[in-house]
Amino acid sequence: MSEADSPTVVLVDAFSTGALLARQARQHYRLIHVRSRANLSATFAASLPAELFDADLSYADQADDVLHRLAELAPVAVIAASEFGVEVADEIAAKLALRGNDPALSYVRRDKFHMVEAVAAAGLRTARQRRGTDAVALLDWRRKAGLGRTVVKPLDSAGSDDVFISDSEAEIHAAVHAIIGKTNLMLRTNAAVLAQEYLVGDEYIVNSVSRDGRHWFTDAWISHKVTVRDNRRIYDYEDLLSPADPRCTEILDYVSGVLDALGIANGPAHTELIYTAAGPVLLETGARISGLANPPALDRCTGVNQVGLTMDCYLGEGRALAAQPPVYTRHEHARCVNLIAHRELPLPAQLLRTELEQLPAIESIRFRIADQATTRPTVDLNSSPGVVFLVHQDPAEIDRSYLKLRQLEHDLL
Numbered sequence: 001m002s003e004a005d006s007p008t009v010v011l012v013d014a015f016s017t018g019a020l021l022a023r024q025a026r027q028h029y030r031l032i033h034v035r036s037r038a039n040l041s042a043t044f045a046a047s048l049p050a051e052l053f054d055a056d057l058s059y060a061d062q063a064d065d066v067l068h069r070l071a072e073l074a075p076v077a078v079i080a081a082s083e084f085g086v087e088v089a090d091e092i093a094a095k096l097a098l099r100g101n102d103p104a105l106s107y108v109r110r111d112k113f114h115m116v117e118a119v120a121a122a123g124l125r126t127a128r129q130r131r132g133t134d135a136v137a138l139l140d141w142r143r144k145a146g147l148g149r150t151v152v153k154p155l156d157s158a159g160s161d162d163v164f165i166s167d168s169e170a171e172i173h174a175a176v177h178a179i180i181g182k183t184n185l186m187l188r189t190n191a192a193v194l195a196q197e198y199l200v201g202d203e204y205i206v207n208s209v210s211r212d213g214r215h216w217f218t219d220a221w222i223s224h225k226v227t228v229r230d231n232r233r234i235y236d237y238e239d240l241l242s243p244a245d246p247r248c249t250e251i252l253d254y255v256s257g258v259l260d261a262l263g264i265a266n267g268p269a270h271t272e273l274i275y276t277a278a279g280p281v282l283l284e285t286g287a288r289i290s291g292l293a294n295p296p297a298l299d300r301c302t303g304v305n306q307v308g309l310t311m312d313c314y315l316g317e318g319r320a321l322a323a324q325p326p327v328y329t330r331h332e333h334a335r336c337v338n339l340i341a342h343r344e345l346p347l348p349a350q351l352l353r354t355e356l357e358q359l360p361a362i363e364s365i366r367f368r369i370a371d372q373a374t375t376r377p378t379v380d381l382n383s384s385p386g387v388v389f390l391v392h393q394d395p396a397e398i399d400r401s402y403l404k405l406r407q408l409e410h411d412l413l
Contacts, residue, residue, distance in 0.1 A: 018081030
């Protein structure tokens with residue numbers, strides 16, 4: 001079949017790990033890219049594999065024209081390839097009568113306040129919360145709710161962007177002031193903030209793929225964080241969870257309920273939660289593949305990966321999904337380590353790569369910025385200069401490699 005005769009697949013906002021979907025789809029399909037926003041930061045724009053697409057269309061400026069052109073191309077699938085594209089992919093898929101999620105519920109898959117409200121309405125455990133624009137009103141709610149430590153964050157953002165952990169009234173005032181009116185990572189202006197009770201417990205990350213309302217869990221991780229400047233909590237590392245872990249069944253049952261409550265019937269999802277004294281409580285869910293998706297590493301560890309099963313959901317008629325058990329099996333141990341920059345300096349990417357590749361458990365290194373680009377002290381996921389995957393059959397070897405990695409980072413970053 002010639003390229004002109006290949007079926008067409010539409011990817012919406014194929015930035016960051018969305019490029020993985022593009023590379024896999026390009027092997028058998030003609031690709032059309034749709035941008036949901038008129039402008040993007042240079043960092044995100046640079047991550048788009050533009051050479052893989054036959055066309056790059058802007059939905060924000062010409063929605064009707066784009067829909068008309070896509071209808072003529074008769075695509076076989078429309079996929080949200082990043083958090084940016086969730087709402088537009090829902091809309092386009094519905095208008096073209098293609099597999100997707102109900103656009104009437106798109107807002108609960110993006111707005112964190114409505115997300116938690118929808119999960120609570122389904123009878124699942126959630127954090128106490130309030131949205132608002134006025135710090136005084138939020139503090140009054142906090143006092144009446146009997147809360148102490150409080151999380152203040154944007155309603156619609158990603159990558160731990162402007163997430164503040166506030167213990168005092170002054171810190172809450174400062175957090176609200178810092179967030180309101182700012183353009184967030186999703187390129188939207190923060191018109192309000194979300195205040196939530198601080199959840200005490202271990203954090204877990206669960207990745208899944210759904211088809212026709214059935215859910216398959218491809219990988220789950222227990223997350224470890226550290227506190228940095230301004231009392232910001234940042235990701236340190238995540239360890240791949242064993243399905244035999246005593247908490248795993250309860251966590252996955254809870255996430256299954258969350259996916260149903262948010263109307264995620266088709267495609268990937270990335271869910272973050274806290275396992276509190278009362279059990280799992282949602283932080284947030286994204287209706288897209290994980291920002292740290294790494295198919296080769298997951299294939300080693302579990303035999304499947306979220307990217308491949310997402311492609312099967314939309315393009316493989318679910319055959320690969322149907323052949324999989326609902327919960328993955330762990331064959332090797334894995335640790336995903338987020339690099340932490342301690343100061344501003346030109347990123348020594350080549351030197352870091354050379355040194356890190358000597359570690360016995362090293363699987364891969366992915367930098368978020370270019371070699372010699374200026375780092376900034378890490379305060380969130382977006383300011384982490386890179387991510388390193390460690391994979392090994394012996395968890396002690398992963399621990400040793402991790403300690404060596406952090407020493408290298410201390411010396412070079």
